[in-house]
Amino acid sequence: MKAVLLTGHGGLDKLWYREDVPMPVLEQEHVLVRVSACGLNNTDINTRTAWYSKSVEQGITEQAVKQGYEDSNDTDASWGNNGIIFPRIQGADVCGVVEAVQGDTGSSLIGKRVMIDPWVLDGNKPGDTSKARYLGSEIDGGYAEYTTVSRRNIHVIESDYSDAEIATFACAYGTSDNMIERTGLSNGETIVVSGASGGVGSASIQLAKIRGATVIAISSEEKAPSLYKLGADAVIDRNHSDLESEIKRAAGGEVDVAVDVVGGELFTILVNSLKQGGRYSSCGCISGPMVNFDLRKLVYRDLQFTGATIIPQGSFGRLVQYISQDKLKPILAETWPLKDLAKAQESFMKKRHIGNIVVTI
Numbered sequence: 351m352k353a354v355l356l357t358g359h360g361g362l363d364k365l366w367y368r369e370d371v372p373m374p375v376l377e378q379e380h381v382l383v384r385v386s387a388c389g390l391n392n393t394d395i396n397t398r399t400a401w402y403s404k405s406v407e408q409g410i411t412e413q414a415v416k417q418g419y420e421d422s423n424d425t426d427a428s429w430g431n432n433g434i435i436f437p438r439i440q441g442a443d444v445c446g447v448v449e450a451v452q453g454d455t456g457s458s459l460i461g462k463r464v465m466i467d468p469w470v471l472d473g474n475k476p477g478d479t480s481k482a483r484y485l486g487s488e489i490d491g492g493y494a495e496y497t498t499v500s501r502r503n504i505h506v507i508e509s510d511y512s513d514a515e516i517a518t519f520a521c522a523y524g525t526s527d528n529m530i531e532r533t534g535l536s537n538g539e540t541i542v543v544s545g546a547s548g549g550v551g552s553a554s555i556q557l558a559k560i561r562g563a564t565v566i567a568i569s570s571e572e573k574a575p576s577l578y579k580l581g582a583d584a585v586i587d588r589n590h591s592d593l594e595s596e597i598k599r600a601a602g603g604e605v606d607v608a609v610d611v612v613g614g615e616l617f618t619i620l621v622n623s624l625k626q627g628g629r630y631s632s633c634g635c636i637s638g639p640m641v642n643f644d645l646r647k648l649v650y651r652d653l654q655f656t657g658a659t660i661i662p663q664g665s666f667g668r669l670v671q672y673i674s675q676d677k678l679k680p681i682l683a684e685t686w687p688l689k690d691l692a693k694a695q696e697s698f699m700k701k702r703h704i705g706n707i708v709v710t711i
Contacts, residue, residue, distance in 0.1 A: 352711070353494030354691045355437040359400040359427055360418035362692040366437075374490060374498045381459060381504050382450040383466065387517035387685075388492035389443025390698050390707045391549060392634060397434060397487055400427035409614060409638035415699040428487055429659060441492035441709070442468035442485045445516040451501065459504060463513070466492070467503040467666035468520055476663040493691060495711055505670045515680035516673070518706035522549030523678065524669055525633050527557050529609050529658035531665070533629040537562030539606035542597050542623060546582065547573040549706045550611050550633060552681050555580045560677055563607075566600045568593070568616075576704050580679070597623040604628065614638035621647060629654040681705025 353371040357364050376382050392410070396402055399418045401410060403426050406419045425433050444466040448459040468485035472478055485491040485499065507516055529550075535541055541558045545551040546567035558565045559581040567574075567582040574585040584600035586593065593616070598604060604625035610617065613635025621630055621643070630653065648655065672678045683703035686694035688711050698707050 351495040352688060353439050354688060356398055356434075356440050357437050359398065359424055359434070361399075361416050362695065364398060364418075365692045365695075367689045367691070371439075371494065373496055376450060376452040376498055379453040379501050380498045381448055381452075381501050382496060382498050383444060383446040383464060383504075384449045384496055385444055385446040385492045385494060385711045386513040387445045387708050387710050388441040389517040389519075389521060389549075390694055390709060391442060391521040392636065393429065393442065393484070393521065394440045394486065395695055395699065397428060397440065400424060402429055402431070403427045404431070407638070407640050410636045410699070412696075412699050415695060429484060430482075430488075434487065438486070439490035439492075439494050439497070440486040441494070441497075443517045443520040443522075443706075443708070444468075444485070444492035444497060445507070445513045446492075446497075448504065449496070453501065459501070459506070462506045463516075465505045465507050465516060465520055465670060466497075466499050467505060467661075468524070469661045469666070470500060470503060471663055473500070473502065479660045482660045493688060493709060505666065507670060508674050509676075511673070511680055514685050514708045514710060515682050517708045518549070518680045518682055519669065519673060519678070520666075522706055523553040523557070524661050524666055525658065526550045526553035526609070527669055528661045528665055529631045529633045530554060530557055530561070530607075532656040532658050533607045533609065533631045533654075535561050535563055535607050540564040540566065540601045541607040541609060542566040542568065542601070542605050542620060543609055544568045544616055544620065545611040545636070546577055546585070547704045548611060548701070549681075552577070552580055552705050553678075554609050555582050556678050560672065564601070566597060566605065568597075573704055580681075594619045594622050607631075609633075611635075612637045613641065617641045618643060621653070624651070624653060627652045627654075629656070631656045631658050633658045683707050685710050
């Protein structure tokens with residue numbers, strides 16, 4: 351079959367397009383999916399470049415996307431701080447059609463258009479996060495004509511959206527929903543969203559509005575009109591000289607919740623914008639993982655900090671329901687053919703787009 355193989359950590363030259371890759375073996379209680387589209391996400395680039403390694407302290411840059419990180423350590427270069435087995439087929443955001451099912455049940459899935467929950471949890475202990483695996487990281491994913499996954503991770507999708515549009519949802523919207531859910535955001539509260547024009551950020555605007563919140567988005571000035579259309583109540587230029595004051599001005603005071611994909615210097619600004627008892631949740635730190643923080647702000651202002659990576663069982667079903675009910679809008683920025691995955695990643699890192707970039711198979 352056609353596939354792009356990640357042959358090791360490093361630059362774009364580690365992505366090899368091949369047309370002679372063996373078909374995946376269909377295991378018991380697994381499903382074979384013919385992939386039609388697969389979304390591109392930061393996790394693909396982070397894994398390839400080894401940015402997850404503890405030895406890397408800088409943010410994600412265009413140069414690193416092309417060349418990788420020289421100071422990385424391959425033994426802890428995945429999201430779970432373990433090594434990756436190469437070659438690996440990446441790609442977590444799969445939309446496709448079920449071709450075959452291995453097992454006594456599930457034949458009714460054959461021919462159905464489906465989404466795949468990329469978090470593969472342990473069948474006996476789904477709450478044991480130490481056993482969690484991610485599609486395209488610990489197991490092969492969707493940058494190929496076919497992929498296989500446990501039947502538990504298959505979700506039939508009923509929607510008028512195209513395959514490419516469906517492939518914008520799984521990683522970004524699932525991550526955002528998990529991040530917001532961990533803050534306990536409720537109707538009438540105010541939330542500030544960093545990196546609001548990216549996949550997770552634009553999803554967060556929509557998911558926060560579903561929960562009845564007032565949304566303050568941080569992004570570049572030229573992207574503001576698009577973010578207002580998504581439901582943002584205020585958009586703040588990320589280059590403003592006093593972001594903290596601008597956030598508080600837009601909120602009419604301090605905010606209840608901050609969700610962050612940027613990190614770096616923005617971390618302290620977001621935390622300082624929270625009211626007493628406010629909640630901060632992060633799913634990434636593309637601007638840089640290292641911060642300087644006064645712990646007294648956490649302790650004496652009764653703040654709550656959460657990290658959001660592994661999505662618990664049942665959450666993906668909620669996301670699929672939102673899509674089926676047309677409560678969420680796909681934001682398809684660009685499509686690229688599978689053979690041009692490297693070019694798609696270069697375009698992704700220029701950050702000129704809003705929403706998600708998708709590879710079509």
